[in-house]
Amino acid sequence: MSLIWLFAILLALAVAGYWMTRRRAMTSAGGDVRKLHSLPNYYGMNAAMLSLAPALIVLFVWLLAQPLLVDATVTRMIPDEAIPDASNRGLVMSDVRRVSNGLDALVDAGRMSAQEARDLSTDSDDIRASMAEVGVALGSDVRPEVLRAAQRYRLLTGRGDLARNVIVVLIALAGAGLAYRRTTHEFRARNAVERGMSLLLLGAASIAILTTIGIVLSMLTETGRFFSQYPWTEFFFSTNWQPRFGGGSDLGFLPLLWGTLYISIIALIVAVPVGLFSAIYLSEYATGRIRAVAKPMIEILAGIPTIVYGLFALITVGPLLRDWFAQPLGLGNSGSSVMTAGLVMGIMLIPFVSSLSDDIINAVPQSLRDGSFGLGATKSETIRQVILPAALPGIVGAVLLAASRAIGETMIVVLGAGASARMDLNPFEAMTTITVKIVSQLTGDTDFNSPETLVAFALGLTLFVLTLGLNVFALYIVRRYREQYE
The missing domain is CATH 1.10.3720.10 (MetI-like)
Incomplete structure (x- = not known):
């Protein structure tokens, strides 16, 4: 399932939660709006917020963490002897990602099934044929260790995407269900929505600060690596x-x-x-x-x-x-x-x-x-x-x-x-x-x-x-x- 479909499902759940919770609020008040603590729309907005906000937060964190975890796991699969220079490990991982994308392209084009992409053998008998098949999509030769790492990378990424979609949808359903269960004519829906909007505005205001912090930290990390290889006195005081x-x-x-x-x-x-x-x-x-x-x-x-x-x-x-x-x-x-x-x-x-x-x-x-x-x-x-x-x-x-x-x-x-x-x-x-x-x-x-x-x-x-x-x-x-x- 692509992210577009995931967003569409989350939006559909939010809309469904909105109307169902709004209707439950009106039913609990016997159809009399005057008996409600808040306007009917606030009850629906509360359900939409509880279904969307936690799910989107988990989705955002997952999208940041999954590539890092998959890269760390796959990197350990590549033997040191397959990398002439330790500094080229990042380049090898780039090849792994390209091969994984090539496998996906072959599967999407119908040239092989998903099972065949997972079961591509790396034995000496058919490794050349396997590499040639993948090389059609990549336009370059593929080494055996890169092919194995790409298969593992593709498998972990696919499992991570499936787990992400299931967990995010379940969180959205749980949020909508919680809002539906809490909805009565006495529930202070307006207060809950206003608190949620305050947190939303606070998060929007924090984006600039967090972005600045992220930029500075990333620059500091790479700058530290540079000064570990080149003297800072030569950098700041040399005129050449x-x-x-x-x-x-x-x-x-x-x-x-x-x-x-x-x-x-x-x-x-x-x-x-x-x-x-x-x-x-x-x-x-x-x-x-x-x-x-x-x-x-x-x-x-x-x-x-x-x-x-x-x-x-x-x-x-x-x-x-x-x-x-x-x-x-x-x-x-x-x-x-x-x-x-x-x-x-x-x-x-x-x-x-x-x-x-x-x-x-x-x-x-x-x-x-x-x-x-x-x-x-x-x-x-x-x-x-x-x-x-x-x-x-x-x-x-x-x-x-x-x-x-x-x-x-x-x-x-x-x-x-x-x-x-x-x-x-x-x-x-x-x-x-x-x-x-x-x-x-x-x-x-x-x-x-x-x-x-x-x-x-x-x-x-x-x-x-x-x-x-x-x-x-x-x-x-x-x-x-x-x-x-x-």
Whole structure:
């Protein structure tokens, strides 16, 4: 049974429980709604919640735990001598999963029965035929130990799926039955539903926190593996970045940090003044007709894919800066440069600063403006001394969002700034950023146990800490400013 059918059964049980429990509540009250403690719909909603919520929670936990348990069980089946390098065990498990999927494909296509897939022999007489049959679905040869592990993997997965479906349906039935049994005209169904909704809202609010914790823990785990193979002093303090997958890599972080900050600062120098000034004009000076046209046109910039910005940087902005500035000034001959990526990225960030700042400025109470005008201040003085200070928290948030967007950008940097890891003050030289190197280190046929690949997780964690520091710094500024002006 697929998950779609399982969800359909759970939904059908919830609907059936809703109507049956609602009808039982009305029957217990003799058909008189006034005798019920709660409205009839609350009794039905209580049954639907008790049938769905526990079942879905168990289903979610099962979907997370079953692959881990099956992988751990099957991994122990693979002998060490079948794996030349201990670090390749994960690659062997990938082959096991592919063979298992191939067996499923053969069964679904009717080329073999489920029993035949389970009974494929691994004896020397017919192992070649068995591997050839499976290899048709995979397009590659299959080793005997991988075939045996794949059969076990498929068997355990099938049994786990069957047990999951049965247990989840039984839990849903038990929840609906419990709600039906508890339903009387005196039962406080509204209170129970409201408690359930409170827990649901609490769970929704906790998703962001739990997701952040999960991301940090996963990054910490892989980063710990990286630092167990590569010295942290070389990573944080070396100025040389030269990864070599054969060994002897120099994985210094400083050139990537320098390129990230350099490009981001140029982008913010372009985006913040233009975006803020356009927001001030649209909110304080522009007529309604101009605002209705200009604001949507500025926001169109936010909808352009970053790959389009990257092509614009590669084809137009880069050659223009090279021919008009870099070559005449003797600063470089390449169209890929920090300035190219920074300018194009700044254009991309303008709507982030402009739209958010415009909304924040419009949210400033009109009474503040009227009071300033009543004291004799001009419009420009009111904007500078009243409106902007009052809107500072929102403006700082807009700038922070733009900075985070700039630090995490990849495509514009790849096409506009190149992939050269270096530390240079010349803005017309090619450089790269942390995000670009994360992609390059995880792209291709890589060994996820080598420091050259695990360094991507160390870079990601460092990038996370960097953006977290920006958030903390922004909160500090906003709180200090609020203490001064409130």
